[in-house]
Amino acid sequence: xxxxxxxxxxxxxxxxxxxxxxxxxxxxxxxxxxxxxxxxxxxxxxxxxxxxxxxxxxxxxxxxxxxxxxxxxxxxxxxxxxxxxxxxxxxxxxxxxxxxxxxxxxxxxxxxxxxxxxxxxxxxxxxxxxxxxxxxxxxxxxxxxxxxxxxxxxxxxxxxxxxxxxxxxxxxxxxxxxxxxxxxxxxxxxxxxxxxxxxxxxxxxxxxxxxxxxxxxxxxxxxxxxxxxxxxxxxxxxxxxxxxxxxxxxxxxxxxxxxxxxxxxxxxxxxxxxxxxxxxxxxxxxxxxxxxxxxxxxxxxxxxxxxxxxxxxxxxxxxxxxxxxxxxxxxxxxxxxxxxxxxxxxxxxxxxxxxxxxxxxxxxxxxxxxxxxxxxxxxxx
Amino acid sequence: xxxxxxxxxxxxxxxxxxxxxxxxxxxxxxxxxxxxxxxxxxxxxxxxxxxxxxxxxxxxxxxxxxxxxxxxxxxxxxxxxxxxxxxxxxxxxxxxxxxxxxxxxxxxxxxxxxxxxxxxxxxxxxxxxxxxxxxxxxxxxxxxxxxxxxxxxxxxxxxxxxxxxxxxxxxxxxxxxxxxxxxxxxxxxxxxxxxxxxxxxxxxxxxxxxxxxxxxxxxxxxxxxxxxxxxxxxxxxxxxxxxxxxxxxxxxxxxxxxxxxxxxxxxxxxxxxxxxxxxxxxxxxxxxxxxxxxxxxxxxxxxxxxxxxxxxxxxxxxxxxxxxxxxxxxxxxxxxxxxxxxxxxxxxxxxxxxxxxxxxxxxxxxxxxxxxxxxxxxxxx
Numbered sequence: 046x047x048x049x050x051x052x053x054x055x056x057x058x059x060x061x062x063x064x065x066x067x068x069x070x071x072x073x074x075x076x077x078x079x080x081x082x083x084x085x086x087x088x089x090x091x092x093x094x095x096x097x098x099x100x101x102x103x104x105x106x107x108x109x110x111x112x113x114x115x116x117x118x119x120x121x122x123x124x125x126x127x128x129x130x131x132x133x134x135x136x137x138x139x140x141x142x143x144x145x146x147x148x149x150x151x152x153x154x155x156x157x158x159x160x161x162x163x164x165x166x167x168x169x170x171x172x173x174x175x176x177x178x179x180x181x182x183x184x185x186x187x188x189x190x191x192x193x194x195x196x197x198x199x200x201x202x203x204x205x206x207x208x209x210x211x212x213x214x215x216x217x218x219x220x221x222x223x224x225x226x227x228x229x230x231x232x233x234x235x236x237x238x239x240x241x242x243x244x245x246x247x248x249x250x251x252x253x254x255x256x257x258x259x260x261x262x263x264x265x266x267x268x269x270x271x272x273x274x275x276x277x278x279x280x281x282x283x284x285x286x287x288x289x290x291x292x293x294x295x296x297x298x299x300x301x302x303x304x305x306x307x308x309x310x311x312x313x314x315x316x317x318x319x320x321x322x323x324x325x326x327x328x329x330x331x332x333x334x335x336x337x338x339x340x341x342x343x344x345x346x347x348x349x350x351x352x353x354x355x356x357x358x359x360x361x362x363x364x365x366x367x368x369x370x371x372x373x374x375x376x377x378x379x380x381x382x383x384x385x386x387x388x389x390x391x392x393x394x395x396x397x398x399x400x401x402x403x404x405x406x407x408x409x410x411x412x413x414x415x416x417x418x419x420x421x422x423x424x425x426x
Numbered sequence: 427x428x429x430x431x432x433x434x435x436x437x438x439x440x441x442x443x444x445x446x447x448x449x450x451x452x453x454x455x456x457x458x459x460x461x462x463x464x465x466x467x468x469x470x471x472x473x474x475x476x477x478x479x480x481x482x483x484x485x486x487x488x489x490x491x492x493x494x495x496x497x498x499x500x501x502x503x504x505x506x507x508x509x510x511x512x513x514x515x516x517x518x519x520x521x522x523x524x525x526x527x528x529x530x531x532x533x534x535x536x537x538x539x540x541x542x543x544x545x546x547x548x549x550x551x552x553x554x555x556x557x558x559x560x561x562x563x564x565x566x567x568x569x570x571x572x573x574x575x576x577x578x579x580x581x582x583x584x585x586x587x588x589x590x591x592x593x594x595x596x597x598x599x600x601x602x603x604x605x606x607x608x609x610x611x612x613x614x615x616x617x618x619x620x621x622x623x624x625x626x627x628x629x630x631x632x633x634x635x636x637x638x639x640x641x642x643x644x645x646x647x648x649x650x651x652x653x654x655x656x657x658x659x660x661x662x663x664x665x666x667x668x669x670x671x672x673x674x675x676x677x678x679x680x681x682x683x684x685x686x687x688x689x690x691x692x693x694x695x696x697x698x699x700x701x702x703x704x705x706x707x708x709x710x711x712x713x714x715x716x717x718x719x720x721x722x723x724x725x726x727x728x729x730x731x732x733x734x735x736x737x738x739x740x741x742x743x744x745x746x747x748x749x750x751x752x753x754x755x756x757x758x759x760x761x762x763x764x765x766x767x768x769x770x771x772x773x774x775x776x777x778x779x780x781x782x783x784x785x786x787x788x789x790x791x792x793x794x795x796x797x798x799x800x801x802x803x804x805x806x807x
Contacts, residue, residue, distance in 0.1 A: 063533075080629070080642050098729050100740055102640055119730065129757075131532075137537075152444075155539040156551045170537045229624075236621050240614060242635055247626055248461070248664075259483055261461045283629075348479050349500065357480055371735025378512075 058139070059087040059175050060147040060168075062157050063129055065286075070150065073179045077107040078286060084134045084157070086142050093142055095121065095134045112293060116141070122226050132160025139166050150175055180363050180371040181384040187408055187417070189282060190364060190386055193289030194418040195407050196242035197278045200235040201293055201420055204251070204276050207231055210426040211327040212402035213270035220296055228253055228264035229273075235278055244280035250292075250340045252278055257400030259295075260358060260392060270298040273308070273399045273424075275392075279368050289417070290388050292404030296425050306342075307393045307401045308424045314338035315403050318360050318374075321391065322414040328379040332360040335391040344393055352396045361388040364406050375384040385409040386417070438500050439520070440468040440556050441510055441528040443538050446667075450747040451531065454560045458488040459667060462791075465538070468521050475500065475525055476515045481509050497522070513541025520547050531556055547619045562765040568798070570663060571767055573672030573744060575787050575799040577623035578659045580741055581616045582674055582801055583633070585657050587632040588612055589678050590807040594651035600678055609634055609645035609655075616659055625661035631673075632657055636787045638675075638781030641739060641773060642762055651679040654689070654780045654805075656773075669749040670798070671769050673785030677806050687723075688774045688782045689805045695719035695772035696784050699741050699755075703770065703788060703795040709760040713741040716772040735775045742769040745787050762778070766790040 061071050062085070065078040071085055072078050075094050083104075092113040097103045104115045118128040121141055127133025135157045139147060146167040149158060158168045174180070174205045182190065211219035211226045219226040228251040239246045252264035257275040268274055275290040294308065314335040321330035336346045336356065345355030359375025364386050372379050374387055381387075390404030403422060407414040442452050443466070446459040452466055453459050456475050464485075465476045473494040477485045485496045498510040502522055508514025516538045520528060527548040530539060539549045554586075555561070563571065592600035593609045600607040610631040620627045633645035638656040649655055658673040675689065695716040702711035717737065719728045726736030740756025745767050753760050757769055771785030784803060788795040 072770050093508055098732075099641060099734055102733055103642060149536060151537025152533055153536040155530060155534040155536040158536040158539070168536070170540050197464070233621060233624075236626075237618065240621065243610075245617075245626070245628055260480060261484060261588055319656075349481070352483055353480055 049269055056088065056144060057146040057148055057169070058142060058144045059086075060135065060139070060149050060153070061085040061175075062135060062149075062154055063152075065217055069150070069370065070151070070176050070179065072286065072366055073176055075104075075108055075113045075114070076111045077104045080344045082131050084100055084131060084138055086138050086144070086147070088142065088144065091142075093136050093138055104259070122410050130160070135161055136164055136166070140241055141315040148175065151283065166295045174371050177371070179365065181382050182365060182386050182408070183384075186365060187384070188288065189253045189285035189287035190289060190340075190406070191417045192285065192293065193244055193280050193287055194281045195289075196226055196244045196282070197291040198418045199237040199242065199421040200278050200280070201276060201291055201343055203238045204231050204235050204278075205293065205295055205423075205426065207234055208268065208274060211268070213298065217269045217271070220271060226268050227266055228268065229293065230278070231268070232264070233275075235276075239278070239280045242280075243283050244289075245283050246278070246280045249278055252400065255396065255399050257402075257420045258394045258398070260394060260400065260402065270296070271296060271300055273300060273304050275400050275402050276400065281368070288364050290364050290368060290390075290404060290406050291418075291420060292390055292402045293420065293422065294403060294424065298425065300425055301398075303395075304396055304401070305424070307344075307395070307398070309392050310339060310342040310344060310402045311403050312422065313342070314356070315389055315405070318389050318391060319407070319414065322381060322387070322409060323412060324381055324383050326381045326410060328374050328377050328381065331374045331389060332376070335360045339391070339393070340370065354395055355393060356391060357394055362392055363387055381409050383409050383411050431700055437469065437530055437551070439523060439525045441520070441530050441534070442466040442468075442556075443516060443530075443535055444533075446702070449531070449533070451557050451560065453667065453747055454557055455492075456485075456494045457492045458485045458494070463512050464751060465512060466518055466641055467519050467525070467528070469523065469525065472523075475518055476519050493542065493628070499625040503585065511541070513538045516542055517545055517547070529556065535551045538540050538671075540606060555752050558752070560601065561768050562763050563746060563789070564765075567668065567746060567767070568767065570666035570668035571670060571787070572798045573666065574661050574663045574668055575672065576670075577620055577625045577661050577663070578670040578672040579799045579801040580623065581619040581659050581661070582657060582672055584619045585612050585616050585659075586676055586804075586807065587617055588673065589649065589655060589676055592649070592678055594679065597653065598650045600649045600651060606648050608648050610650070612655075612657070613645070616657075620659070620661045623661075624664050625670075626664050627659070627661045630659055633781065635780050636777065639733070639775045639777045639779070641775060641783065644743065649678070651675060652681055652683060654685050654782055656781050656783050658783065658785065662749070667747055669745050669747075671745050671749060671771075671785060672799075672801060673781045674769055674801065674803065675784060675805065679806065681806055682779075684776075684779055686805070688725075688776070688779070691720060691723040691725060692772050692774055692782045692784050694723070695737070696770055699770050699772060700788070700795065703762060703768070703790060704793060705762055705764050705790060707762045709755050709758050709762065712755045712770060713757070716741045720772070720774065726769065735776055736774060738775055739773065742771055744768055762790050764790050764792050
């Protein structure tokens with residue numbers, strides 16, 4: 046079974062396996078967005094990609110500009126059983142490339158790793174990103190993220206216009222266009238606007254009142270006057286595959302003093318965190334700045350309270366082919382570089398009152414940062 | 427570090443790790459849709475779920491009805507480094523449950539498996555589904571899939587109405603409402619209708635002409651008279667999380683004889699494949715029936731041609747919390763059971779002419795099958 050190609054012992058390839066959705070590095074490395082699972086091997090600038098027979102044409106079209114060799118299981122020397130399993134493709138590919146060792150990401154499928162190990166291939170798990178350069182965006186990538194972010198801004202304005210244009214009824218429930226204004230209605234409006242801008246979206250957050258105390262609750266039911274509504278919009282452009290990410294928090298009418306104070310603290314924390322965004326700064330610096338801001342305002346910033354209260358998440362994350370990617374602005378070691386695209390999104394959460402979060406997506410420039418798509422910040426409508 | 431709980435050697439737990447999107451078994455086993463990665467362990471009817479601190483409240487709400495014990499990394503005896511890594515959570519959970527062996531799906535993260543193995547935990551990869559009962563839907567699940575499928579039907583009618591209402595210009599390009607009718611416009615209309623029915627959608631296919639010769643091309647550009655347009659709609663209901671799946675192929679005006687013959691063959695193949703859907707039948711039977719139908723019409727059914735030509739994919743797949751799940755109606759061993767929900771979707775592809783596919787989602791009943799949501803089949807409009 047072994048190929049006659051000389052075995053390059055000592056040399057190690059990067060192996061990826063999965064779909065475009067599960068493994069954005071695949072599209073980054075090859076330019077091909079895999080619908081079905083594929084296997085990819087990279088050594089230096091060389092790339093091999095094994096795709097199902099049915100995907101060969103599509104992969105060939107996407108690949109040549111990046112110097113990717115596209116293969117199908119039928120082009121590798123495989124048994125019938127191996128041709129049916131991703132582990133078989135991986136083994137055939139490693140042999141095709143004449144390698145004995147691969148390094149894989151932590152999320153690499155264990156079944157594939159085991160199939161390689163059983164045939165004597167050494168599989169090492171990378172503790173760090175295998176494509177650290179993916180975090181530094183090319184101008185073309187920044188344009189793609191900007192387009193998605195602009196769609197998020199337009200959708201945000203549409204959502205906020207609905208809430209601003211709503212009137213409370215006698216029990217404080219907002220009404221818009223003759224009907225109750227619900228989280229679901231606002232979410233649908235957001236999704237319609239995103240669709241009009243060729244973006245798809247999942248789990249858009251419109252979280253009213255105390256629901257927003259949990260940053261991952263998507264939100265349901267009627268919106269009320271005087272409560273905070275967290276709106277977190279993260280669209281993915283359907284053609285480019287790049288994401289945007291934007292959060293605003295608004296209240297219809299005058300907010301209670303406690304909520305307004307939380308908003309002011311979050312606003313201040315974001316301003317201070319943004320001041321730590323420039324080349325050479327630590328990935329931890331913006332988070333430390335936000336934590337210090339919240340502590341100076343007297344809010345909790347440790348995560349041990351249950352239910353959680355205060356500033357209970359990191360300050361930001363990279364955005365690109367994934368909505369969450371490197372660099373992580375929290376507890377990870379690293380230095381900001383020009384071309385990093387990150388969110389800056391401090392927030393405060395209180396189980397009795399609700400939540401406040403303000404999030405912008407910015408690109409690190411030679412001297413600091415700039416918004417990819419500016420969006421006004423206004424709390425009480 | 428080892429817990430004082432007696433170690434139940436010989437007993438093996440099922441371990442899952444990932445997000446709801448990457449690992450639908452997680453939601454099936456626990457009722458919880460994880461946004462961030464979690465770890466789950468199942469032994470008999472017992473279930474443990476380790477979630478980030480921030481997700482504890484949401485997981486607790488989803489879990490009690492299924493007897494799931496929700497834990498956070500802080501509740502396990504872990505070092506600071508272990509608390510930060512999914513592998514650490516998995517190790518803490520296995521020890522918490524007093525297990526020494528786990529069985530995992532093939533897509534289980536290799537980094538987590540390695541962390542367990544390095545501490546003496548045996549990790550076995552399951553070759554078969556770990557929750558085979560997931561393929562047999564409860565009445566409530568069938569209702570959820572039906573709702574998504576009904577949305578697909580309404581969106582399909584909206585798309586087909588656009589094409590039927592379009593008129594060709596002098597060069598045969600379809601015009602609708604004074605503008606060129608493109609794949610993008612039809613796709614947007616489909617997505618708008620799905621959104622109006624609380625469904626999200628990705629990569630909806632509207633593939634005109636020769637583009638449809640590749641079953642995974644989503645489709646771009648103007649639609650023309652006399653060409654086939656493959657429309658493949660797979661919505662996911664945003665609340666229930668269940669999917670639907672529906673494909674129709676239409677042509678505006680009279681289609682060339684070769685295309686019409688392909689359509690008739692696909693229609694016949696679907697009818698014959700559906701006749702093989704009933705409890706006790708092999709998962710291979712519907713595919714064999716479709717293959718025989720295509721061969722009797724003189725079309726190719728092997729997958730070795732490049733570019734691919736003929737009937738080049740399986741006949742169907744299960745639909746539920748994933749759009750592609752067990753049972754696979756093609757080459758996999760198994761028997762149909764009442765409550766299986768499957769697509770039946772033969773197709774024909776020709777690089778010079780285009781593609782034809784007809785797909786319905788049906789539930790296996792005590793005596794045969796029924797459509798979850800019927801949708802008319804008409805080719806030339």
